[in-house]
Amino acid sequence: MVGTLQHITFYNGQKMPIVGLGTWQAKVGEVGIAVDAALAAGYRHIDTAYSYRNEKEIGDTLKKWFDSGKLKREDVFIVTKLPLIGMRHSGVEKYLKKSLSNLQVDYVDLYLVHNPIGFQDVDDGGYPKDKDGQVLLDMTTDHISIWKGMEAQVDAGRARSIGLSNFNARQIKRVWQSARIKPTNLQVEMHAYFQQRELRAFCRALDITVCAWGPLGTPQIYSFVEKQGGDVSKLPRYDLLGDPVVKRIAQKHGKTTAQVLIRFLMQLEVAVIPKSSNPTRVEENFAVFDFELSPEDMEALEALDKGREGRLGSEHSQPGSGRHPEWPWFEPY
Template sequence: MEELKPYLELNNCSKMPIVGLGTFQCYGEAMEEALDAALEAGYRHIDTAYVYENEAAIGRALKRWLDSGRVKREDLFITTKLPNIGFKRERVEKYLRRSLEALQLSYVDLYLVHQTWGLLEQGEDVLPRDDEGELLLDLTTDLVGVWKGMEDQVDAGRARSIGLCNHNARQIKRILRAARIRPVCLQIELYLYFQQRELVAFCRALDIAVVAYAPLGSPGMVDVFTEMGGETDMIPRVDALADPTVLEIAEKHGRTPAQVLLRHTVQRGIAVIPKSSQPARIEENFQVLDFSLDEEDVDQLDSLDGGRKYRLFSGNILKGMSKHPEYAYNDPY
C-alpha cells in the first residue's frame, strides 16, 4: 500500500494536515488545556467555528504558543466557519473579522460556510429562535451570494482558502458554476455507519478535498442537542466504538477502537477532526498514521456502511432547520 501522507494537497496547492482537532462543545479553560495537549501531541490542524463560541479561548492558547516560539504561524492550519446569521455577502467580512480578533490572528488558513440555511440576524444571538424555540430562518438565503462574500475574504488576505460545510452535490454544483475561486474542501458528517461514498466520489471528481467531522460517531450528541432544545428522537442510537468488528480489528492491531475508526477514514484520503478534551484521548487520536489496515480489515469496515438512515445531524436537531428551502439533506447526497 502507498504510504499515507500526513496532509492533503488542496486544489490551490496548500496543504491540510489529515488529522485535526475538533472543538465543538469545548469552552474556556478546558478548551485552552485541550489545545495545549493537542499542540504538544503534534496537532497543527485546529477546527473551530464562530457558532462554537470558543474562538477566544483558542486564541489565548495559540498566542501563548506563538509568543513562546514553540510553534510558527506558518506551521499551523486554523479553520473557522461563517455563522448562519452571516449568510449575506455584505456580512461575511464582519464575522470573519470578529473570528480573527478572537483567534488573535491576521488570517485563517481555511474559512468555511458552516451550513446551507441562513438565519435572521438578531443582535448577538448565534442561533436566534422564536418563542416556541424554532430557529428564525432567513428564507432569502443566497448561497452563491454568500460564496462571493467568501471570495472577497481571500482577495483581502483574511482567508488563505475557502470551502463548504454540510452542502449537498446540487448546491456545490450551483456554487461552482458561479465561482471565481473554487472551494478547496467540503466538511461533512462521516463515520463508520454513514460513509458518504457518493458525495466523497463527487467531490473527488471535482478535486475538492473531504473533511470528516464526528468521525467516531459523536457518542455524546444526543445529550448535547437535547440540552440545546432540539428534537433528538430520530437520531440513530448507535455506537461505532463498540462495534464487534471494530473491536476485533483493534485487538488484531493492538490499537484502540477509535484509532481503527480514524485510520479507516484517513486511509480513504479523507481528513478527520475528532473532538476530545481529554489529553490521553487527544494524543491517542493523533496516532493513526503509524499503522495501516489490511485489505480484509477495510472490506469488513466498508461493509458496515448503512447509508442515510445512519445520518446523525439531520431533521430538527435544531428545531426548524429542516423547514429552510436550502436544507441540504433531502437530496440523496
C-alpha cells in the first residue's frame, strides 16, 4: 500500500487528493507562504473557507503558480465553504461569487455548506454578535432550500462538486433524500481521539466520502475559543500529538507523531487536511506516502478513540450557537 492512497474518489468520478493543506487560522501574511511551501512539496489540495478571511492571499499565491506555467488550474483541488452568514438560498450564489473573486478562479472543485446553523447576514469581518457576546443567529435556516442553491452552482459551473460540513447523520440524510445532485463529501472533526465510526459507516452507505478536520487534534482550538469569548475551561484538554501510543508508533517507523496521525486517517480512507503555517511542518505533513502502518499499529491507534468525549468542536467556539434549532451535536452522531 506504500505509495498508493493518493486520492479518494467521489461517486461522480472526481478525485480528491487525500492530503490537503488546511488553512483555518492561517493568518494573512503567513498563509501565502504556507500555500507556496505546500505546492512546492507536492500538495495539490487546498482547503479554505470564506470565513477564514484568507482566500485572497491564497488566490494570489495560486495565481502566481498558474501564471508561471508551473501548475495549471486543473492540477489543484480547491475547496471553500459557504459561510454561516450566508445560510439561505440567495446567500449561496452571493458568497460563492465572493469566494471565486477572492481566489481568482472560475470554479472551485468542492463547495461545502460550512455548518448546519445560520447567522444573520452581517459581513463585518467577524461573526455578528449581540452586546453580550452571543452570536446573532438566523433561526429560519432551511437546508433543503440552501441545497437547491448549492445545486444551482454546479449547474452554473461555479462548483464541480458540492458537500456538507459539520452536519449530523439526520441532517445529512434529509439533504441526501431531497437532493438532485447528491453531496460528494462530508468534512467533520476526526482524529485518533474522535474517530466517528458510526458517522463514517453512515456516509459509506450513502456513497459520501469523508474529510477529517482537526486531524492532529486541532490544538489551536483552545486559543480560538478564548479569542471568541467562549469558556475554554469547558473543553477537555488533550495533547494528541504528545500521546505515548502515537509516540511509540512514530518512533518505530522513524516518523513524527503528526505523520502517524495523518497516515492513520489515510488508511481509514479518509481525506486529511492538516493545517500549518510553518513551511517545515507543511512539508513534514506531506511526507506520509513512504510508510505504512501495520494492522497492529492501526489496532493500537483505533483503541485511542474516546467516542463523543473526544470531540473538541463545540458551541464554545461561537458562544450562543447551541441555541440554533439546527445545532448538530446534541445528537449521538
